[in-house]
Amino acid sequence: MKKKQSIASDHRRGWSISRRGFLASAGTGAVAMAVSGRIFASPMGNKETAEMAPDVLSKITLHVNGHPHDLLVEPRWTLLHVLRETLGLTGTKEGCGRGECGACTVLINDIPRYACLTLAVEAEGAAVTTVEGLLDGETLGPVQSAFVEEDAFQCGYCTPGQIMSVEGLLRKNPDPSMDEIRMAVSGNLCRCGAYSHIFKAAASAAKNRRK
Amino acid sequence: MMPSFSYVRPGTLQEAVQHLSAKGAVVHGGGTDLLTCLRERIVDVQKVVSIQGLKDLYGVKETAGGGLRIGALTTITEVAEHPVIRERYPGLAQGAAEVASPPLRNQGTIGGNLCQKPRCWYFRGDFHCLRKGGDTCYAPFGENQFHAIFGSGDICYIVHPSDTAPCLSALNAEIEIAGPAGRRLLPAAEFHVLPEDYVMQETWLAPGEILTAVRLPPPPPGLRSTYRKVRARRSWDFALAGVALALQFDGDRVAGGRVVLSGAAPVPWRSRPVEDAVIGKTLDRQTIAAAAQAVVADAEPLAKNAYKIPLFRGVIEEELERISRP
Numbered sequence: 001m002k003k004k005q006s007i008a009s010d011h012r013r014g015w016s017i018s019r020r021g022f023l024a025s026a027g028t029g030a031v032a033m034a035v036s037g038r039i040f041a042s043p044m045g046n047k048e049t050a051e052m053a054p055d056v057l058s059k060i061t062l063h064v065n066g067h068p069h070d071l072l073v074e075p076r077w078t079l080l081h082v083l084r085e086t087l088g089l090t091g092t093k094e095g096c097g098r099g100e101c102g103a104c105t106v107l108i109n110d111i112p113r114y115a116c117l118t119l120a121v122e123a124e125g126a127a128v129t130t131v132e133g134l135l136d137g138e139t140l141g142p143v144q145s146a147f148v149e150e151d152a153f154q155c156g157y158c159t160p161g162q163i164m165s166v167e168g169l170l171r172k173n174p175d176p177s178m179d180e181i182r183m184a185v186s187g188n189l190c191r192c193g194a195y196s197h198i199f200k201a202a203a204s205a206a207k208n209r210r211k
Numbered sequence: 212m213m214p215s216f217s218y219v220r221p222g223t224l225q226e227a228v229q230h231l232s233a234k235g236a237v238v239h240g241g242g243t244d245l246l247t248c249l250r251e252r253i254v255d256v257q258k259v260v261s262i263q264g265l266k267d268l269y270g271v272k273e274t275a276g277g278g279l280r281i282g283a284l285t286t287i288t289e290v291a292e293h294p295v296i297r298e299r300y301p302g303l304a305q306g307a308a309e310v311a312s313p314p315l316r317n318q319g320t321i322g323g324n325l326c327q328k329p330r331c332w333y334f335r336g337d338f339h340c341l342r343k344g345g346d347t348c349y350a351p352f353g354e355n356q357f358h359a360i361f362g363s364g365d366i367c368y369i370v371h372p373s374d375t376a377p378c379l380s381a382l383n384a385e386i387e388i389a390g391p392a393g394r395r396l397l398p399a400a401e402f403h404v405l406p407e408d409y410v411m412q413e414t415w416l417a418p419g420e421i422l423t424a425v426r427l428p429p430p431p432p433g434l435r436s437t438y439r440k441v442r443a444r445r446s447w448d449f450a451l452a453g454v455a456l457a458l459q460f461d462g463d464r465v466a467g468g469r470v471v472l473s474g475a476a477p478v479p480w481r482s483r484p485v486e487d488a489v490i491g492k493t494l495d496r497q498t499i500a501a502a503a504q505a506v507v508a509d510a511e512p513l514a515k516n517a518y519k520i521p522l523f524r525g526v527i528e529e530e531l532e533r534i535s536r537p
Contacts, residue, residue, distance in 0.1 A: 040222065040264065040266040042263040042264055042266075042269070042284075043269065044263055046220060046261075046263055046264065047220075047222070047264060048220050048221055048222030048264040049218075049219065049220040049264075050219065051217055051218070051219040051230075051258075052217060052218045052219070053217050054215035054216050054217045054257075055215045074215070075215075075216060075217060075218030075259065076212065076213045076214070076215055076216060076218075076249075078213075078246070081212075097250065098247050098250060098251075099243055099246075099247060099314075099315060100447070102312070102314065105314055111288075111317045112313060112314045112317060113314050113317050113318045114243075114314050114315070114318065116246075117242060117243045117246045117247065117315075117318065118242065118246075118318070119218070119239075119242060119246070119259075119261075121218055121220075121261075122239070122242060122261060122263065165313070165314070183313065183446075184313055186312055186313060186445075186446035186447060187311070187312025187313045187314045187315060187446070187447055
């Protein structure tokens with residue numbers, strides 16, 4: 001538990017004020033709110049909502065890469081669909097669309113999940129991070145740079161998902177073993193077979209991130 | 212694109228139960244299995260009822276009697292990593308760690324893992340099979356390499372896909388259920404439905420009912436528990452053969468306990484022949500060899516899954532060997 005807290009605070013240090021303010025209400029704040037008897041927000045950060053009719057657009061707010069977006073969505077739209085088609089964040093890829101390949105991996109409250117199996121309405125209140133969100137201005141983040149330096153891809157289609165799984169691992173565990181790295185990307189298939197370079201990139205990102 | 216449905220996220224259990232009593236309403240926990248089923252159009256859904264807003268369904272708490280209550284929305288990752296579960300019920304933590312892939316474990320819940328739909332490719336595919344209200348099971352004369360060797364009743368040959376269910380059954384857990392008629396508890400070992408009882412449902416949840424938690428009894432003295440899963444590849448796959456052991460030891464002697472198989476039958480399959488072979492004995496070579504023979508004594512393999520016979524023998528042999536050394 002202690003380890004988790006220190007990682008979370010370490011991670012948040014790099015965030016903008018608005019992002020931090022958001023997390024304080026949606027993440028750790030959820031516990032405090034539940035205790036103080038106010039409306040409960042789940043660990044996802046979402047609260048109760050009235051019934052949304054099928055085929056009708058309902059308004060939700062998604063927090064993606066530190067920015068709130070007011071959006072109109074159908075209940076059946078996945079987070080993947082909204083990221084790509086509404087927000088234009090095409091870094092997140094659709095592969096199988098059924099949770100078997102990992103191309104659509106994003107972070108939700110710092111935890112890797114498949115955007116193809118997450119309804120957009122379910123992500124309301126959560127902090128969503130896509131591969132675009134790892135950029136610092138126009139500079140690649142440490143995990144992205146490590147993938148370039150270690151030549152950790154061929155066709156590149158699985159790469160955003162691989163990067164998000166590694167990013168999620170390092171936010172939870174800044175100094176992973178090789179076994180932990182292999183486990184962390186075991187939900188991301190690479191048909192080109194770049195695995196050994198992906199493992200190297202993850203190890204090198206962990207090292208660079210700790211500097 | 213998935214078929215259309217309405218969506219609601221109620222704030223109380225009572226409202227959730229009301230919504231679920233409507234025709235075509237389904238529970239959304241983590242959503243991993245539900246969204247796959249919707250996309251593949253193997254369930255007919257009008258309304259998705261998200262239970263993410265229900266506070267009482269989160270968290271792992273110690274119960275008054277010394278056991279644990281694991282809220283239904285506890286993720287599989289949380290179950291696998293929880294220090295108390297790892298210490299007192301390591302078999303359950305091991306089972307959770309073997310589920311699917313890391314992102315699916317981060318999203319999937321313990322409740323959903325118990326309620327998931329089977330992976331039979333006829334059921335998931337474009338076949339109007341018995342389980343979907345048709346009049347034929349395609350497995351006995353089709354591609355049946357991943358199907359059941361026990362418990363089909365010659366009706367439906369799915370294997371239950373859960374890794375945590377056999378562990379909970381072995382550990383004598385109870386399932387906490389809320390519904391229109393109030394709350395009830397069901398032993399984990401009686402939660403799943405055999406094809407001969409009803410082929411179109413995997414659990415005994417009635418319409419409008421929600422699995423709210425699993426309850427583990429306090430660990431009995433001398434309890435050791437393990438889970439072993441054998442699959443075609445090391446990560447992200449379902450069990451070809453697996454076993455959850457929860458045995459109570461009195462010194463070297465097995466005083467009691469349960470043995471439950473995965474990848475074997477339409478429900479987590481309690482292997483009484485193995486229990487009979489080991490209870491009251493020390494796990495020496497002779498006992499382990501007898502148990503490994505006993506596990507498949509009643510098996511009824513199909514044309515393409517007879518490899519499960521030596522596989523289960525091997526799994527039982529290795530796991531009894533492992534549990535005999537604390």
